[in-house]
Amino acid sequence: MTTPAPPPDQTLAFQAHDHSHCCGDLIARAQVIAGERGARLTPVRRRVLEILLEHHRALGAYEVLERLGQDGFGNQPPVAYRALDFLVEQGLAHRVARLNAFIACTHPGQDHSPAFLICRNCQAVAEAPGGGIHAAVETAASLLGFAVERTIIEALGLCPACQEAVE
């Protein structure tokens, strides 16, 4: 039997897909991206990325930390925060401000500032392209004379699957 055609990568978090393939692929790409940037994807860092990749949802630093401890890594907060900070700096993960939590990036290597779509029912988080939104923020800000350097865009609501499940 053949696996279904891979969905457009933008709907990844909201669709059934071959997730082990999706993870494996992203880990491999992370390895390459880190190499290109002269950064080292060490065992802890790699494991943290794997943990984040297990679900398409955001995990708190302490959730990650607990898993690390179980795997024999250090189990004190700085261990998790340092690895998470590294992944965010390298563009391999994102921080979701609303949740005080972290999520693996699904489009690494494409320097971007996405909009996060957070499902309030199943907690899945997807990245939507932020281009048009940034332009709108620019417009609104320039009317007040404000110079935007970075924007945070997070939408709460229901993902496609949960719109049917919840009414």
Next chain:
Amino acid sequence: MTTPAPPPDQTLAFQAHDHSHCCGDLIARAQVIAGERGARLTPVRRRVLEILLEHHRALGAYEVLERLGQDGFGNQPPVAYRALDFLVEQGLAHRVARLNAFIACTHPGQDHSPAFLICRNCQAVAEAPGGGIHAAVETAASLLGFAVERTIIEALGLCPACQEAVE
């Protein structure tokens, strides 16, 4: 280059203005709005709103709490959080996710979900109308089949005054 001057109330946080008048006005309107909604603006709640109104910047719950204690109110976290939650529910204050902090609303009573413009130099926070931005978020989300219920838009950068002060 200069942008045309926007209506005064939108630049409130970023311009010199008669702030005691601005506070007094907002407190009075809060009283009315709460009344209309059948909510009680009790002494603690009112005091918290006054504290938030003192500056056009976001305050952490514990900053608010310290002030409350000095004024003879309870000085344990739930006292502050409950009052802050009330103000947010009633649309009299907003939570700024990026800062884990709260700010008095400058346009209460006009059910809205603004974009926050956060100055990284002077910490002032202004509310910009979110209309066009929400439309852009809607568009991006609907492409993924996501139903948006609420959006968080926060821009970091420099306010007009600080653009001159900082280079």
Next chain:
DNA sequence: CCCTTGACTGTTACTGTATAACATAATTTA
């Protein structure tokens, strides 16, 4: 090959943010 250097990991200890749970007091409603 050994030594120096810098980067990474581990640990302690601490600050800051937020909530659960329960007791008490005030207000509304019956």
Next chain:
DNA sequence: TAAATTATGTTATACAGTAACAGTCAAGGG
């Protein structure tokens, strides 16, 4: 006034994030 509701005060604890320092590991130069 009594009961129900809403609000406040307090204790205790969970969750989020950082500073500082000690040990470890992986180059790179002699």
